Amino acid sequence: MKNIIIVLFHRYRQGVLILLRNKSLFFLFCILLISCKNKYSTNDFIFHIISPIESNVYYDDLPVVLSINKDIDSVYWTSSINGDLGKGSQISVNLLPGKHKIKVIAMGCEKVISITVLERFNKNLMKSKFRILQTPFDCIFKNQKYKAYIASLNGSADNFFIKKKNLNYLNCKDTNLEDEDGLKLFRCYDNINSVSPIPDVPILRYFKNTIENKSEKKFYIVNTKNQIAEPHYISFKKYYSSDNIDVWIPKKTLIDTVFLDLCINEVENIILDRVLKIFGKAADIDKNGKITIIFTQTINDEKKALGFFNPADFFKNNKDKNSVLYNPSSNEADIIYAAIPSGNPSDNYYYKAIAATIGHELTHAVSFTAKTYSRIIEGNLEAGRMDVFLDEGLSHLSENLIGYGFSGGNIKFFNKFLKDTTAYSFCKNSAAGLSDSAGQRGAMTLFLSWCFWKKGGMDWDVDNKVNLIDKGGISFLKELINSEYTGWEAIGYAFGTPTDTLFLEMLDSIIQSCNNKESVSCKKDPLTNEAVEFLPCMGEIDYNGFKITISEPEPKIKEGDVIKRFLPYSFAFLDNSLLEIENIYNVLTFYSENLEDSILFSLVR
Known part of the structure; x- marks a missing residue:
């Protein structure tokens, strides 16, 4: 036994001498030795969970953010109660009440934390948003009489649908305007x-x-x-x-x-x-x-x-x-x-x-x-x-603000957009591949008008109704056209809020204003008696014998309806049938092909 110990000692001493002669091996040995004494495993140096926080309490009526500290594509999340939660280095989900073990798998390693989710009915919760980073995507949310829409910023997807049943393809083709309406589309080459x-x-x-x-x-x-x-x-x-x-x-x-x-x-x-x-x-x-x-x-x-x-x-x-x-x-x-x-x-x-x-x-x-x-x-x-979508949007808005939105034909462009919001991007090419279209002009009239009045708008001089009084909206437009920016970012720069944020706030506002109302009132020019503010759900408009009904944005997406091409910077409202359930919780599964960036699913009350 003594001889064995002596032999082992000599071999250990020889190993140490080899390490000392080879500096790189020696330093590697030291690092491994130190790491063995550290309270963290080597996995902790690969990634760790940022959110949710271990042992914290969350609520079932608000989405829980699941995220790690690394931007990795193959990240899988599961719950001991909900099951599969989705894929991505950061996602948001609503969780059922109970004690959850949240597991994340990435880079061949897994981490598990425990959290508690309590049931709550929040009367003050007016909106909630989910970012769809990959499909299929299961979204679980509490039934609180929501309205819902889907929207994209820089994202896009093909063959997008919700909880597939019978596929009813939506018409995203850009049909031609009547000849007389197309006359307003002309612009000299840029x-x-x-x-x-x-x-x-x-x-x-x-x-x-x-x-x-x-x-x-x-x-x-x-x-x-x-x-x-x-x-x-x-x-x-x-x-x-x-x-x-x-x-x-x-x-x-x-x-x-x-x-x-x-x-x-x-x-x-x-x-x-x-x-x-x-x-x-x-x-x-x-x-x-x-x-x-x-x-x-x-x-x-x-x-x-x-x-x-x-x-x-x-x-x-x-x-x-x-x-x-x-x-x-x-x-x-x-x-x-x-x-x-x-x-x-x-x-x-x-x-x-x-x-x-x-x-x-x-x-x-x-x-x-x-x-x-x-x-x-x-x-x-x-x-x-200026980019065409912004240049034309401002000129069409101008027609409204100077009191000629109806007589100039703007109302037709606005209505065309509302008849198929999935066919037009606010700032990119349409589903038909057009860089300039009546629908896009109607869309930008809506967005710029909303920004104008949100910023304060304008008023009219009671003694001389031709005169306009700036309440903040006019300053916004002047800042917009005088800034160095020529595209989408120019709007947010002039407003003081990122354009993407304004875009989503507008969609929240629209779906709320259309909620359970026959028609939405709009501001009118006291001199020409024409609407200076265009909004969905304005109802029937009669101008010089020309009648048109401005209703909610269409199509209302039903279960199984397919959007063949969900364009960047576009949106669609969901039909109430997707949200009307008897259960406390609602589950919608989103499917698509070729999803780029992300799609947003929004709930609004």
């Missing part, structure tokens, strides 16, 4: 060569002398049927001039000017003042101190638009097709183009619709001035233009 890096600043026309005081003049008019074609070059005569506007009409066209006069009256006495108050001034390119309005028959004849603003007019005309600054349609002036107005309320070119269009296009001119042109003349030759 790829202005002059906004690209410019080698010679004098191409900008802000040094130009005042325009000649002529009664006749030729103007370039964009071919609205084919924008890449050569522009029309047409003679016009000056029809009207004031301190604020110059109006030109076709020289060779004899028209009844009664409704032209009515249109000009609306523009000069209401629209100009209000656009100026809400958004500010457009650049005075020709230095005449006025906005030029050109009424052209080509717009009526081509049947593609009601009017337009051409940002190319802010830059020097250049007919050299080989030049990077090729700009053949520029009139080198601040101009709004409009169709010849008519007096028929059912006609596409009714004078009030044309007046609203002029307000819409003037807003484009002001926004372009603030966001892009002002930065170019300050030396930032790479200043970008």
Whole structure:
């Protein structure tokens, strides 16, 4: 026995000597030796549970956050009572009452903690949100007479449905508008060569002398049927001039000017003042101190638009097709183009619709001035233009705020969006792949309007109802168009709250306001008597014999209904049949394919 001990001692001493000669092995040995004495296992250096907290008490009417300290894809959560809870380094679930052993498995290791969940009916709990990071996803929640919706931010998914039964595919295809409604979708191309890096600043026309005081003049008019074609070059005569506007009409066209006069009256006495108050001034390119309005028959004849603003007019005309600054349609002036107005309320070119269009296009001119042109003349030759969804959303909102939301046709765009919210993203391409659509414009009108009034909105001067009084909303819009941001983030920057947060707050607000009400009241312009605020569930609207019913957002998702493509920044309300149960707890299982990022499931009372 003694000899064995001596042999073992010599072998141990030889091992120590080997370790001392090999520094790397020695340090590894020391680390292993120290770790054996530590109260934590080596697994604790891999991951640990952040939430829930061991032995804490939680409630069954609020979601419990389950998270670890590592961002790992393959993380599996289970409960001794609920069973499988889901997958992800951070998820939220509602747990049934009882003593739970929460187990998490990740990186080949597992951790277990114990918590207690108590039953509670919380009358004050108005909303709860669950982030779906993978599917299938089981959501257990207490039945408290909720309304519910699903929404995405940057997330998206294919073939999204809830607790599969019979599959009824929803129509997410972008159907065409009626021809007369599509006229408002026209906008001049954004790829202005002059906004690209410019080698010679004098191409900008802000040094130009005042325009000649002529009664006749030729103007370039964009071919609205084919924008890449050569522009029309047409003679016009000056029809009207004031301190604020110059109006030109076709020289060779004899028209009844009664409704032209009515249109000009609306523009000069209401629209100009209000656009100026809400958004500010457009650049005075020709230095005449006025906005030029050109009424052209080509717009009526081509049947593609009601009017337009051409940002190319802010830059020097250049007919050299080989030049990077090729700009053949520029009139080198601040101009709004409009169709010849008519007096028929059912006609596409009714004078009030044309007046609203002029307000819409003037807003484009002001926004372009603030966001892009002002930065170019300050030396930032790479200043970008506002994203289309935001640019158009602001101009459609402008029509509402200046008192022409109905007569301008905005209400149709708004209704189109509400008829299929799953077909349109607020800021990305539609289900049909369109980067600009009537439904998206209706969606952005809703969102920007909600932000405007949430920020304080505006009021009207009791002594002069044309005058608008800022209550916070106008300052918000001015901050938005003057900031350096050109897309989704511009909204949150101007508001002072992240845009994603505002988006979800708006959805909560909408579903609450539509809850158990026949119609939702909205603010109206005291001068034009048109709605300045568009909201779902407004009920039936009758304007000049045109009737339309604004109801809840559709479709209402039922069990088994499939959203073929759940778009980023879109939403859908859930049908009440998914939430009407006799049991205390409700379980919904969400399924999808190709889930990217996450989808949010929201409960609101």
